[in-house]
């Protein structure tokens with residue numbers, strides 16, 4: 102059945118066409134995102150949800166999203182998505198980090214120009230027939246200092262444009278390297294220096310607990326008298342009341358905001374200040390940007406839903422469309438190894454170690470580790486997948502270790518998973534054969550070569566004559582048909598492990614009888 106996607110915000114129709122062309126069913130309901138109840142009612146039908154900023158993907162929506170696999174944000178900011186909750190439910194959240202960056206940078210520059218020359222107020226006055234030529238004295242920007250708080254995708258483009266406008270550009274961004282600053286032609290400064298030196302300050306950081314109220318009353322006090330503040334990033338980066346006070350007192354000559362703490366902002370403390378310019382979150386609203394982000398998000402969502410390729414996800418390692426098919430058998434193997442260990446582990450897991458040897462070490466091991474953890478946690482938890490597994494493992498205090506190494510031993514490539522609990526350490530290793538099928542090649546250091554079927558019996562025993570006959574007899578007497586049988590031992594007469602594939606689940610009664618077979622130490626059913 103074709104995957105089904107809901108578009109719940111005003112995305113460019115280009116997205117609908119992409120979904121259609123790629124065989125994904127898409128319902129374009131651009132107003133449903135604003136109707137929380139309706140969204141909650143219908144979200145259960147969909148595999149994908151394509152949004153902008155109006156749809157709030159809250160805990161409640163996620164709880165009702167029984168089939169949802171991916172949320173695609175046609176744009177950058179994902180603060181309208183509860184990513185931890187989505188992750189815990191195994192839903193990928195992806196965005197389009199570059200598609201609207203130029204447009205938003207242009208909006209920030211437009212806002213700077215608009216506020217420096219009071220264009221909105223001058224326009225309103227002129228069209229009201231007032232011709233107030235002496236009321237609107239502006240500020241020239243050439244030679245002025247432009248201070249950027251945040252110099253990532255959008256900040257960098259604003260920097261380039263600012264330099265083009267003959268401004269001196271300085272930037273505060275703890276993650277901006279000196280090399281990148283040099284290449285951009287900006288001076289990297291600390292926040293205090295930026296506040297005290299800038300004529301125009303523009304914000305380009307995400308909204309986080311750290312960046313909330315970056316511009317508060319104390320920061321404004323450090324700014325130059327008559328400075329301007331521009332916010333086209335996120336409401337909440339500046340304390341709106343403090344900005345209003347600074348506009349009223351004349352400390353700030355002007356402020357221009359595209360974003361607000363509460364959106365849609367039908368009223369706001371900043372509204373009505375004569376030197377305040379505002380737009381209704383229009384930063385990304387150009388035809389070009391909207392087409393870019395809509396096309397990109399639709400392609401990304403189709404890639405994931407149709408082939409498992411992951412791009413620009415915020416809660417899952419990337420898997421390219423090219424590597425997805427090559428990775429698939431190793432994902433299956435890693436999941437089987439995890440499941441094998443998970444089904445045998447009865448006490449709390451403290452540490453998980455994944456060794457990748459040979460060719461698999463050059464693959465996307467982050468994705469393989471996620472798959473192994475999925476297998477490991479599935480017997481213990483209700484719902485877990487490659488998105489949620491790493492976070493669920495971390496929440497349970499498991500330490501995860503990844504080791505990559507060159508080929509060792511007889512196999513070209515293999516994965517070994519070792520699980521440590523407070524009681525013991527258990528390892529299981531496997532490889533993928535040329536037929537693309539995973540095989541278990543070692544359990545607790547004992548070599549064997551077993552393909553895992555749906556119903557397996559894991560038996561530890563003493564390597565003594567008669568064991569196989571007795572076991573076969575007991576299974577046969579109880580109508581259990583053996584599909585495959587694999588044995589391995591440490592040394593003749595010593596510890597042995599037996600992996601038996603059977604055609605149907607084995608009842609508890611038969612399990613109890615198998616435990617009485619001579620030389621058997623332990624019997625466990627495994628399901629794959």
Ligand SMILES: NC(=O)c1ccc[n+]([C@@H]2O[C@H](COP(=O)([O-])OP(=O)(O)OC[C@H]3O[C@@H](n4cnc5c(N)ncnc54)[C@H](O)[C@@H]3O)[C@@H](O)[C@H]2O)c1
Pocket residue numbers: 176177178179198201202205250251252253254255256273274275276277305306307308311312333334335359360382383384385386
């Ligand atoms: N108005 C709009 O319509 C619109 C459109 C697109 C993006 N945005 C917003 O613009 C902002 C920037 O987007 P981007 O694509 O450039 O993001 P980005 O991730 O590329 O850049 C953000 C930068 O902020 C820096 N940063 C993080 N914490 C910081 C801190 N405490 N102090 C200083 N710098 C810090 C990061 O190092 C990074 O370089 C985001 O908030 C995004 O949501 C708004």
Ligand SMILES: O=C(O)[C@H](O)COP(=O)(O)O
Pocket residue numbers: 153154155175176177178179201382383384385386
């Ligand atoms: O983060 C973004 O991409 C912008 O805030 C744009 O939001 P929008 O898609 O709702 O215009």
